[in-house]
Amino acid sequence: MKKETIGELEELVLLTVGVLMKDAYAVTILDELTEQAGRKIDITAIHSVLRRLEKKGFVVSEMRGATAERGGRRKRYFTLTPAGRAVLDDSMAVRTALYHRLPKLTFSTI
């Protein structure tokens, strides 16, 4: 079976969805990313990444919580799926394994 891979921005968004628990929709994700990663990301990029993640099955969404400043429109809340959790664990494991193999001091590269 072909394994789904995940890009850097996708990974960040997926993590944020996980972190925000029940409060994850596009705008809060945008805020969190801007605050935590200090990156300037366009809202439209977040939308398209979320759509992609949903299609790959890493998140599921539901519509609720309309407010006045949204002109009465509901929000699309996202939740991490087990598959999403697995892919995050996987990528973390790969990173950690590689990171531990870095030499302690990088004399050789000087």
Next chain:
Amino acid sequence: MRLQPTNPPRWAVRFLHWYCDPDLLEDLEGDLFELFDRKCQTASPAQARRHFAWWVLRSLRWSAIKKNNVLKNNTLMMSSLNLKVAARVLWRDWLNTVLNIAGITIGIICFVLMGLYVWQESTYDTFHSKKDRIYRAWLLEDYGEGQTFFNSVTPIRFESLFESDFPEFERVVQYDQRQFPVTRTQDRSISERVALLSPDFFEVFDFPFIAGSGKAPLAGKYDLVISKRYAEKYFGDLNPVGQTLQLQLDEQFVPFTITAMISDIPKNSSIQFDLAISNLLYEDLMNPRVLQAWMMVGPETYVLVNENSNIADAEEKTQDVVMRYIGEEVNRGEYNIGFQPLTDIHLNTEVPVGIAPVSNPVYVYVLGVIGLLVLLIACINYTTLAIGQSIKRAKEVGMRKILGANRKGLMAQYLSESVLIALVAMLIGTVLAIWLVPVFNRLTGADLEYTFQWQHVMVCLAVGVLVGVISGIYPAVILTNTRIMRILQASGSSPESHWVRKVMLTCQFTITVLLISSSLIMRKQIAFLQSKDLGYDYEAVVAVNMHSDTQGRMMEQMESARANAELLMTLLAKHPQVADLTTASHSFGSAGWALLGFPDKQGAFRQFRLLTVDDNYLNAFQIPIVAGRGFEAKSGLDKRQSILLNEAAVAYFGLEDPIGKKLPGENFGEHQIIGVVKDFHFQSLHEEVEPLVITQNPMPLFEGISDVNVFDSMLPKLMFKYSGSQLVQAQRILEESWEQLFPNVGLSYHFIDEAIQRQYANEARLNKLVTVATVISILIAVMGLLGLTVLVVNSREKEIGIRKVIGATRYEIFGLLAKTFSWQLVLGVTLSVPITLWLMRQWLQDFAYRVDIGVDMFISSAFIAIFVAFLVISYHAWRASRLNPVKSLRVE
């Protein structure tokens, strides 16, 4: 709580609703509203609205677009259907399609090449980021009585003057060019052009640094900036920064340290240099008097105007400033300083040429217009062919109309055909044109450079669609305009469309013949220029630039160079193939011979050109003497004070019997006119022969003049005639002798006939460009004609069959077909004559010596046009006449 709720732009919301998948719409819109609301708190409403619109546009992604029936029924889908039909139709009539595409492609190649040329010429100096604030100063001195001096090079003094008296200028820099012997290791020097720049020059102009300090690279007196290609020339792969090059200032070589390397200066820059040193060096090189002089010009001065200031304000106060400094010497209005925008320099011929050469704007416009005309011919081609085709398509249109197609839809269908063709042609044409740029350069001597930019793709698409619409709109209109019943009943097309077709064909012929005759006339004029007897013998004459061993005063330099020339002469004279050795201060084919001015006895200002020669000069060039005598060999008197005038000078000074007289000035030293030479064309044939004085010793004349203008170096040039059969041999002899005498100095020489040809390089280039356009337009016309002939032959197949059965000969059938176009052809030729006459008269105005246009030019161009037309027709006429009439008549 906000007092005034702002709303997002309505159009953006509507657009979002239009494209967005309804499943995604609600939350997407909600998110955008929420962000918009937040933005309103931190930014102005206008800003927030802009942001909102931007988000909506950015959200337009494939994943968000609705994929439902609404879109499928939309224009987008319709046009893809149209394109499909168009492709089928085009495929069915493949010969027509090929002719159409080829015609437009060739038109586009021409258009792109001419466009690139015009683009390059009109974007000169636009790559500097501060270009809108940079101006070049000019100086117009007008003392009345024709004593005007107009220069775009200025006194050195202007830099400090502008800095101290004009707070409007943020920076003032100067740019100058000089020849210096340059060497890396002192064993062999080459004379190079070196720019002298103000230390803060690079703060004003953007010439990107590749290596070295971007900060004040010319701050030190002996700092040097080098271009990439020169760094490679002198140092190979070595990093040039920190290396030294030696420049010969006065007598000895002085080391200069390279502080920075710039990337090679692009071709569309007026300021060109490969080596630059600081103009702090003026202190050493120049007399302090010159540094403070108001009337001596040298460098170009550029100013960078403050962001908040206006050049007009500065211009206004120049007179006051001038009066404050030199009010005692000049009157108000005599000494005028003005400014010209940097981007205006290259194509403005009203301000005199400074250091950089300028182009003739008329040539640029003419070429642009020619590019457009050729493209127009190509469009006309398509239109006429499409009208011809409409006979075939009429039934299809009728059918569609009966089935309920509306006019708009039909138009869209036919336009999409022509747009498809135009786009394909655009693609092929542009790729071919860019690929052909080197060929074009070689053919025309133009200096095009192509660098890809994304905007070009947009321009190409736009032009492609435009060409498609222009050429397709008329056929589309007439096809969809006609009444259904008439289309379905009638077999031929309406007479009205015939009429339009004829007019268009005539236009096309007119333009083509116009181009043919123009290029023929230009060719004639240039051949005339290049073969006209100039009054002296310049075949196989070599001119060697002599160098001086000092960099001191002009007279000393001339003396030193003359001594060097004599050394070389004695060596060269030993070779039997070398004859007619002589020296002169200027050689033929170089512009800017010394122009001296003096007030004559009546006080009128007089100017003449001065040539300093040796006693063998007239013999060497076989310049005839009309009165008096020439210089006698070895005569001390002649060497000291004898002068010769040309006929133009005699007439100009109004001397009745000039022999034994003097020039009509007060202060000249001892001199005497001993003879008059026949006028010879020492300048290019753009100008009349000017008054010329020939002398062996310029000193007495210099004493009496008030003004000097020299753009060509006055150092002697050694010239000799080579009578051997191989010119390579001449080169070897020269190099050997040179090596023996001046092993440390680079040799620089040229053939005079080449220099003379070069004077007409601009005209020759224009002619070549026009010729290329002409050939292209002929090709396009041929294709159009070919397509039309095929159509006519096809539609008259039966008629031809019947005629043959009755007994028409092959020639009669040929005549029948030829007659279809001959009237348009004749009319086209006739119409082109007055237009050509008018245009070419304008062009010929530029020359003092010109050819008569003559009837022969028009006869030959008409002949060419008619010959080509008949050649094209004849092939099909021949085929039609050979066709078995049984075949064409049997099928029903």
